[in-house]
Amino acid sequence: MAASPRTGAGLVCTGLTKQYGGVTVVNDIDIALVPGRVVGLVGENGAGKSTTSGMIAGLVQPDRGSMTIDGDPYEPRSPGDALKAGVVLIHQEIRMVRELTVAENIFIGRLPMRGGRVDRARMNEEAADVLARLGSRVDPRQRIDELSIAAQQEIEIARALSRKPRFVIFDEPSASLGKSETARVFDQIEALKAGGAGIVYISHRIEEITRLSDAIVCLRDGHLAARWDTGDVSREAIVRAMVGRDFTYGHGTPPEAGNRTVIEVSGLGRTGAFEGIDFAVRAGEILGVAGLVGAGRTEVVRTLAGADRATEGRIVVDGEDTVIRSPQDAIRAGIAMVPEDRKSQGLLLARDSMDNMTLPWQRHLSRRGIVTRSALTATYRRFREELDIRGQADVAVAHLSGGNQQKVLLAKWLVHQPKVLILDEPTRGVDVGAKMTIYAAIRRLAEDGVAVIVVSSELEEVLGLSHRVLVMAEGRPQGILDRADATPEAVMRLALPQHADATHI
Ligand SMILES: Nc1ncnc2c1ncn2[C@@H]1O[C@H](COP(=O)(O)OP(=O)(O)OP(=O)(O)O)[C@@H](O)[C@H]1O
Ligand SMILES: [Mg+2]
Known part of the structure; x- marks a missing residue:
């Protein structure tokens, strides 16, 4: 040394x-x-x-x-x-x-x-x-x-x-x-x-x-x-x-998804941002969305979560045509998103982790209309353990480390148990150990029947987690690859804009 x-x-x-x-x-x-x-x-x-x-x-x-x-x-x-x-x-x-x-x-x-x-x-x-x-x-x-x-x-x-x-x-x-x-x-x-x-x-x-x-x-x-x-x-x-341990991306193949389609999107577009998006995600399935920065991945998922409005196309959730104009509409339809920008979009910075995880869902967590402190604490403890959230329990999340804030944000949506969970850069700022914990949590969620959509700029992450991968470039879909075909080379070939030279990668 x-x-x-x-x-x-x-x-x-x-x-x-x-x-x-x-x-x-x-x-x-x-x-x-x-x-x-x-x-x-x-x-x-x-x-x-x-x-x-x-x-x-x-x-x-x-x-x-x-x-x-x-x-x-x-x-x-x-x-x-x-x-x-x-x-x-x-x-x-x-x-x-x-x-x-x-x-x-x-x-x-x-x-x-x-x-x-x-x-x-x-x-x-x-x-x-x-x-x-x-x-x-x-x-x-x-x-x-x-x-x-x-x-x-x-x-x-x-x-x-x-x-x-x-x-x-x-x-x-x-x-x-x-x-x-x-x-x-x-x-x-x-x-x-x-x-x-x-x-x-x-x-x-x-x-x-x-x-x-x-x-x-x-x-x-x-x-x-x-x-x-x-x-x-x-x-x-x-x-x-x-x-204190070794890290591998070695996820192994995820368990087979169910047959029931949870969300189906056709011809989805938003003028100036993206167009022609078609895909369906089944219960228990993880769909990855890959592409270079600026390909329109975040824009697509923001639209599904009601943060932006689509200008064309259809969204069908559990067989029902669904109009999503606001985050409330999305949540009502069972669609939740963990955004990439945790600070401005996801956390109540002055509240502690337990409040952040449970406040939005207290009605949902209550039995016979009464939210007991012990029910909240039990929920909080479960996810704190499951996601290995570190730091003092009673401090404002503003004072948690960056990676632990990310885990609290994820936990909030796991508590909610949505039908469709969208994760935009779920391991941004998270250490290599915590990554493995988060991958396991996403897998478990899918096993419980949630349809999961993951956007990530880390190719290994998308490929390791997903059953199928939608590749986008310049606001347009370039193809959907099955896990077996989704090699890094195959994805990059589709992700490169048609006229780009190699220096853009
Ligand atoms: N103002 C504060 N009040 C209470 N605890 C704090 C405060 N600021 C930081 N901490 C705690 O200090 C510890 C170290 O946090 P720090 O942000 O330095 O970690 P880090 O190494 O940068 O982590 P990350 O990789 O997640 O960003 C954490 O447990 C955090 O919760
Ligand atoms: Mg830090």
Whole structure:
């Protein structure tokens, strides 16, 4: 193991410690951001990665420990202090003002002024410049809430980089990005590194960590579990240090689905987004939806869940024609969706996990109209165990780690027991151990007779879970492959837009 630098150039953290409600979530961590080097930070959900990053970026105040920059004390009391010292954090959760434009978000707090007014022309021009450097084609005058999650994440990165930081922490930037966007972020990281920035890169994708980083630090239960020089360590060793067991995608073949069709969609379309979608899903069947970012996968499932309205086509649930104009319509028809953007669409952030799982369904959980505390607690305990949700039971979900928030969101819909469950990126931001837990839960759900639709940009995930895979490109269906035929090559062949060159993959 490489020794940890305690003094010298760069941002050096020594003995960082943080407690919440008597629980030590980060315990005596030493980590250094060295100019021109990338540290990969890994660890299970709740291991303390974001909390550590928060302390370095002035967002969280450490209870113990110290930090220096080039040997001088560094004690940020706020993100503003950190920024002044050249330290920025790119958050795991997108934190932008949805009602403002892209350019306004990039320059928030330092809008260019002219004659007492915001100089919009200059602001838009400079934002366009920053975005172009990132290879993004987003219009700076667009409102944030008009953009996809992937595009929003790119803006978050653009904003951080426009501040010309000396030290950058990327907290799982790739979780919501597609392959080509991720590649662009990697280019940025290489450029920052070449420019002498010190970088921390957090991800649950080990291939990214080994590819980008010079050294790897693994946290476990708030402790520093291991530290390696990247060339010296295997993927298996990293996973073992993180979760204490080996990971495989080896799902095996799922049990045969039933014969009863639960949902049938024909000619479904939404002007400007997608068209001509036909498929049927049987009870107990898992249908995967694959495609590149921008293929229209999320748009299709949002329409089924009532988040958007279809402009053409039919949806039949349990043999009945069903009109879905709102999420309430969808829920009434037995269709539920776990959205990709958990923060804005799925969780009551100020409530605890039990409330999040049970509040929407209290009527449903009640016997003879009375919801007993013990019934709620029993439900909560069951899913907490089934999905291995970590973190204190009584804290607001806002304070759970990213991956554990994802599990709470999933649990909420498992409690509801819908006829059709749609999962959009169900393991986004989830560690490799937790992934296996979630896969098992999805399988069990199908075995109970639910029709499941899974959208994921991780091809192995879609292929491993699904009975059949619908492949989309540019808003149109390209074919439905049976499990036996759904090899990664076959899917990619269909997923590539007709005129794209190979650099788009
Ligand atoms: N404000 C807070 N109040 C109470 N507990 C907190 C708070 N912030 C974080 N925690 C707890 O600290 C632990 C570490 O969380 P952290 O977000 O650092 O994990 P992480 O390694 O980033 O996980 P993930 O991979 O899921 O993002 C978790 O158990 C979390 O619930
Ligand atoms: Mg985190």
